[in-house]
Amino acid sequence: MAADGTQELDIARIRAETPGIGGPVHLLACGSALMPQPVVDAVIGHTRLEAEHGGYEAAAMQAEALEAVYASVARLVGAQPREIALLENATVAWCHAFYALPLRRGVRILTCEAEYAANYVALLQRAKREDLRIEVVPSDASGALDVAALEAMIDGDVGLIAITWVPTNGGLVNPAAAVGAVARRHGVPYLLDACQAAGQLPIDVGAIGCDFLSATGRKFLRGPRGTGFLYVAGRWLERLEPAMIDHFGAPWVARDRYALRPDARRFETWENAYALRAGLGAAVDYAEAIGIVRIAARIGQLAERCRALLAAVPGVTVRDLGPAPCGIVSFTVEGAEPAAVVARMAEAGFVIGASDPASTRLDSERRGLPVMLRIAPHVYNTEDEIAGAVAALARSI
Numbered sequence: 001m002a003a004d005g006t007q008e009l010d011i012a013r014i015r016a017e018t019p020g021i022g023g024p025v026h027l028l029a030c031g032s033a034l035m036p037q038p039v040v041d042a043v044i045g046h047t048r049l050e051a052e053h054g055g056y057e058a059a060a061m062q063a064e065a066l067e068a069v070y071a072s073v074a075r076l077v078g079a080q081p082r083e084i085a086l087l088e089n090a091t092v093a094w095c096h097a098f099y100a101l102p103l104r105r106g107v108r109i110l111t112c113e114a115e116y117a118a119n120y121v122a123l124l125q126r127a128k129r130e131d132l133r134i135e136v137v138p139s140d141a142s143g144a145l146d147v148a149a150l151e152a153m154i155d156g157d158v159g160l161i162a163i164t165w166v167p168t169n170g171g172l173v174n175p176a177a178a179v180g181a182v183a184r185r186h187g188v189p190y191l192l193d194a195c196q197a198a199g200q201l202p203i204d205v206g207a208i209g210c211d212f213l214s215a216t217g218r219k220f221l222r223g224p225r226g227t228g229f230l231y232v233a234g235r236w237l238e239r240l241e242p243a244m245i246d247h248f249g250a251p252w253v254a255r256d257r258y259a260l261r262p263d264a265r266r267f268e269t270w271e272n273a274y275a276l277r278a279g280l281g282a283a284v285d286y287a288e289a290i291g292i293v294r295i296a297a298r299i300g301q302l303a304e305r306c307r308a309l310l311a312a313v314p315g316v317t318v319r320d321l322g323p324a325p326c327g328i329v330s331f332t333v334e335g336a337e338p339a340a341v342v343a344r345m346a347e348a349g350f351v352i353g354a355s356d357p358a359s360t361r362l363d364s365e366r367r368g369l370p371v372m373l374r375i376a377p378h379v380y381n382t383e384d385e386i387a388g389a390v391a392a393l394a395r396s397i
């Protein structure tokens with residue numbers, strides 16, 4: 001039994017089920033993690049069916065399994081299947097919710113200092129077009145969104161709270177549920193970017209109190225690239241008109257009329273990558289079979305070990321924020337060119353990444369951050385790999 005009361009993980013089995021183990025040591029789950037074998041099998045299996053029977057026929061043959069992907073994703077986040085739309089990435093999912101939400105001229109959108117670039121440019125676009133005001137909730141001393149400051153900023157003119165739960169760098173876990181409590185108390189719609197949280201942390205949309213939640217498949221969920229999903233709370237389903245529709249989300253029911261689907265699939269279109277969907281479903285089922293709580297604990301332990309080792313390397317500064325940093329370890333190396341560090345690490349057999357300040361411009365400007373290096377372990381990594389990576393880094397700088 002582990003210290004947190006959970007069952008020990010069978011790391012040897014998890015590694016044996018990960019085809020990428022044995023190649024370069026992959027320490028970048030926040031980019032695109034290593035898929036487990038069942039995900040690869042699901043994608044290839046469906047592709048093979050398409051090759052042998054035709055795409056439409058393969059989808060029909062697998063109709064039940066493909067339908068079950070909605071149930072899997074819904075279980076992952078504590079939602080109902082009818083509240084889930086399967087989409088091609090987190091950005092499309094986020095944008096679908098954001099651009100559908102009616103906001104009257106002049107309203108204020110509250111966001112966080114760590115908001116992700118893709119979301120922020122969309123905020124800017126709607127602000128420009130519709131005369132909206134974007135206001136950034138300040139961070140507290142730990143670097144997390146200051147919930148008291150958020151509460152103080154709420155008035156009748158706030159049309160939306162849109163924040164990132166786990167930013168792309170900085171190790172931060174924003175207080176998503178505390179923000180949700182404020183949003184619920186004041187009846188303000190709440191759009192949560194859970195892109196880096198899905199697969200890394202347990203998610204319960206009811207406990208969080210968000211109205212919309214977006215996530216991607218390829219990061220900590222270990223799904224294939226080109227997958228993502230959107231959760232739309234049931235209370236919104238019949239009220240939101242997607243910014244773009246087709247005859248799947250909105251069947252053409254009369255010459256002059258369409259009828260939006262009653263579920264979140266009104267945000268989907270007719271054509272889809274069913275092989276990738278099958279892979280996403282397999283990824284969610286695989287993560288759930290291991291247990292998200294246990295995955296979270298393991299990622300947290302590896303990341304903490306990494307931070308402790310990095311802190312002892314001369315010239316390295318760990319830049320992570322928040323009271324309990326997550327599995328994304330962010331750091332800078334004095335006098336070293338980040339791209340060159342990433343390249344030297346690759347030569348040494350370790351995959352790490354760099355994150356541009358423009359990905360989280362508000363936070364980067366506030367802290368005066370350059371390009372940051374990122375190490376993001378997953379459940380399949382080991383303490384030895386972390387130690388090996390940090391030793392290689394120390395040698396290379």
Ligand SMILES: Cc1ncc(COP(=O)(O)O)c(C=O)c1O
Pocket residue numbers: 089090091092116118164166167168193195196215216217228
């Ligand atoms: C916090 C955050 N939100 C959103 C995204 C966008 O996800 P996607 O590339 O799947 O659209 C990313 C990608 O890195 C991210 O880190």
